[in-house]
Amino acid sequence: MQKTNQDISGDSLVSNTIGVITQHIRLNELGPGDRLPSETNLAKELSVSRTVVREAFKSLAAMRLINLSAGKRATVAHLDHGAMSLMIEHGVVTEQISVQQIYDVRRAIETRTVTLASLRRTEAEAQTILYHAAQMRTQVENPDLVMEHDLAFHLEIAKASRNPIFSMIVGAFQGVSRQSWSVGWRSRTEPSQRLAMAQTHVDIADAIATGDPQKANALMTTHFNDSIKALLDAGMS
Amino acid sequence: MQKTNQDISGDSLVSNTIGVITQHIRLNELGPGDRLPSETNLAKELSVSRTVVREAFKSLAAMRLINLSAGKRATVAHLDHGAMSLMIEHGVVTEQISVQQIYDVRRAIETRTVTLASLRRTEAEAQTILYHAAQMRTQVENPDLVMEHDLAFHLEIAKASRNPIFSMIVGAFQGVSRQSWSVGWRSRTEPSQRLAMAQTHVDIADAIATGDPQKANALMTTHFNDSIKALLDAGMS
DNA sequence: TTATCAAACCTGTCCTACAAGTTTGTTGAA
DNA sequence: TTCAACAAACTTGTAGGACAGGTTTGATAA
Known part of the structure; x- marks a missing residue:
């Protein structure tokens, strides 16, 4: 695997990916319901494995910042307790x-x-x-x-x-x-x-x-x- | 893979695993700093792949309920914002x-x-x-x-x-x-x-x-x- | 008894594979 | 032209194997 990753911070790959995703929401001014890139695309774009992207998505879903469901693309979530x-x-x-x-x-x-x-x-x-x-x-x-x-x-x-x-x-x-x-x-x-x-x-x-x-x-x-x-x-x- | 999983809820395997882990904390009355089972052991015990357990751990870590770090076992986390x-x-x-x-x-x-x-x-x-x-x-x-x-x-x-x-x-x-x-x-x-x-x-x-x-x-x-x-x-x- | 070090263990990441759900575009009929 | 059916392409969920590198533990040697 190339080392072409944008070494933003010394954190982990997953943490970086989480950052990229939240930044993507910010920059594109996404709101609740808007769709995010697919795991495979994001993995290719960041030169990381799908495993890493998946764990990043899972983390964001755990905090209820995004919604995941099988077959569908991830979407930005509504505020929720x-x-x-x-x-x-x-x-x-x-x-x-x-x-x-x-x-x-x-x-x-x-x-x-x-x-x-x-x-x-x-x-x-x-x-x-x-x-x-x-x-x-x-x-x-x-x-x-x-x-x-x-x-x-x-x-x-x-x-x-x-x-x-x-x-x-x-x-x-x-x-x-x-x-x-x-x-x-x-x-x-x-x-x-x-x-x-x-x-x-x-x-x-x-x-x-x-x-x-x-x-x-x-x-x-x-x-x-x-x-x-x-x-x-x-x-x- | 056997279907011996305790089908607690129709949710996903990851969700169930998250439930098992939080319940483990509850039942064993774990406090901040206490160590959790390793990914491999938990995977074996629940008859799921390590992938599933990892994503469950990652989710809990995202909510700061547990701490993860390379090489070490996961531990129960202190309250954190x-x-x-x-x-x-x-x-x-x-x-x-x-x-x-x-x-x-x-x-x-x-x-x-x-x-x-x-x-x-x-x-x-x-x-x-x-x-x-x-x-x-x-x-x-x-x-x-x-x-x-x-x-x-x-x-x-x-x-x-x-x-x-x-x-x-x-x-x-x-x-x-x-x-x-x-x-x-x-x-x-x-x-x-x-x-x-x-x-x-x-x-x-x-x-x-x-x-x-x-x-x-x-x-x-x-x-x-x-x-x-x-x-x-x-x-x- | 204590310091050192190797083995065992554990997590982080990558890869491949496939089942099952969803979207999309094409085809065919009304 | 419009609409319905369907197949192809895409997407996520899970499994399993592999290996690098960090951590713990226990045995060995001083």
């Missing part, structure tokens, strides 16, 4: 992140999303948010359903904030939130406490629908303070 | 994220980190934060230096918040912040404006060192409001 979810999960599994820390981040983020949502939500989003809150109250006897509506409620608010980074972060926390959710629920032993939590969600939804950012923000802050306290009471680190 | 940086950069390059949206997220995050830092910073961290702020004021004629100390200032505060998720997110924004920083700087045309910005950082550092979370929070909020306004004035979307 898949990779970040795995990173967060990994942090929790390896005990580098605690559940409490996640809730602290969520509070910081979601007291903002709820404010923005109150200002920017579409009518359809307001309805969806109201729906999930209402279901939480109606289905208060069914924890699994309450949880799913709870998660969907928070994600929909992030979406309504019109800032994809918020959506990504809130989405990334859903996996681990799902795993620790029951802890908070069980710590609310009295039916009245559970109903109060559901009611808070309804109130938040109302504030968003009404377009009252201050009220929505205050309610969300209270909600997270309560949730974090509930986790602490349950002995969660 | 490398992958998230690439994701954010990709979002900006493909115009799915605007600089203004990044600053909005940063404001939500960093008004919290500064509060926590005021409560939790070590003495050494307080000194480092003070140092970067002081350098910003001293070197006010040298934009490149001001920027580097600015970035280091914010990252050190995140670190002092004692929540690795905050560090990760703030770190992930550094790359794109570096690229848009000069826009904000140039919009502050008067020397007095530039000095005022540097002074704000000194004030924040003082509040952290003194242990005054309310004041630190208020100053940081003001700082971000100003910065976002500066970007808007400069016509940044």
Whole structure:
């Protein structure tokens, strides 16, 4: 094999190839859905084996920067929380992140999303948010359903904030939130406490629908303070 | 090749292998630095080719869940913002994220980190934060230096918040912040404006060192409001 | 006991091969 | 002319073998 490779950096061939691909996206101003060169072509162009190009593509696909599927060419991907979810999960599994820390981040983020949502939500989003809150109250006897509506409620608010980074972060926390959710629920032993939590969600939804950012923000802050306290009471680190 | 593979999901062999590896980390309660099985062993155990295992490892390494290096076995990685940086950069390059949206997220995050830092910073961290702020004021004629100390200032505060998720997110924004920083700087045309910005950082550092979370929070909020306004004035979307 | 060094192990890269999915262009019929 | 069917070309997914070069380990010698 010729040594005609553009020795950009002393890194590995795969790293260089990743750089070439991201630069290709940049220079050609590619957007989501646009197609990338085929593995074989890229390999020929860079004078590396297809193995190297494949590993570069796989790496980018792992980070969800591109989409791969058999037979089709690779395409530029839409923003997505898949990779970040795995990173967060990994942090929790390896005990580098605690559940409490996640809730602290969520509070910081979601007291903002709820404010923005109150200002920017579409009518359809307001309805969806109201729906999930209402279901939480109606289905208060069914924890699994309450949880799913709870998660969907928070994600929909992030979406309504019109800032994809918020959506990504809130989405990334859903996996681990799902795993620790029951802890908070069980710590609310009295039916009245559970109903109060559901009611808070309804109130938040109302504030968003009404377009009252201050009220929505205050309610969300209270909600997270309560949730974090509930986790602490349950002995969660 | 036998079909003895545990057909966990209809996904690809690589995806399954990724699942097996993360599960291996979970089940054996591995932490940062712990070693994973070798590619050859894993390939034999799962009845797949080394190619498949390699691509799985590469994917995990791309997300910074594991570290790879020639000759050595793969190890579980420390939490790191490398992958998230690439994701954010990709979002900006493909115009799915605007600089203004990044600053909005940063404001939500960093008004919290500064509060926590005021409560939790070590003495050494307080000194480092003070140092970067002081350098910003001293070197006010040298934009490149001001920027580097600015970035280091914010990252050190995140670190002092004692929540690795905050560090990760703030770190992930550094790359794109570096690229848009000069826009904000140039919009502050008067020397007095530039000095005022540097002074704000000194004030924040003082509040952290003194242990005054309310004041630190208020100053940081003001700082971000100003910065976002500066970007808007400069016509940044 | 410690230093040295060779063998065993491991990852990085290349190559070839083929199955299976997708795209494209041609052909043929309406 | 238009459209449908189909074959050819292209593309990705996986396998398996080969070898260079870095790392670990254990045996040997001082």
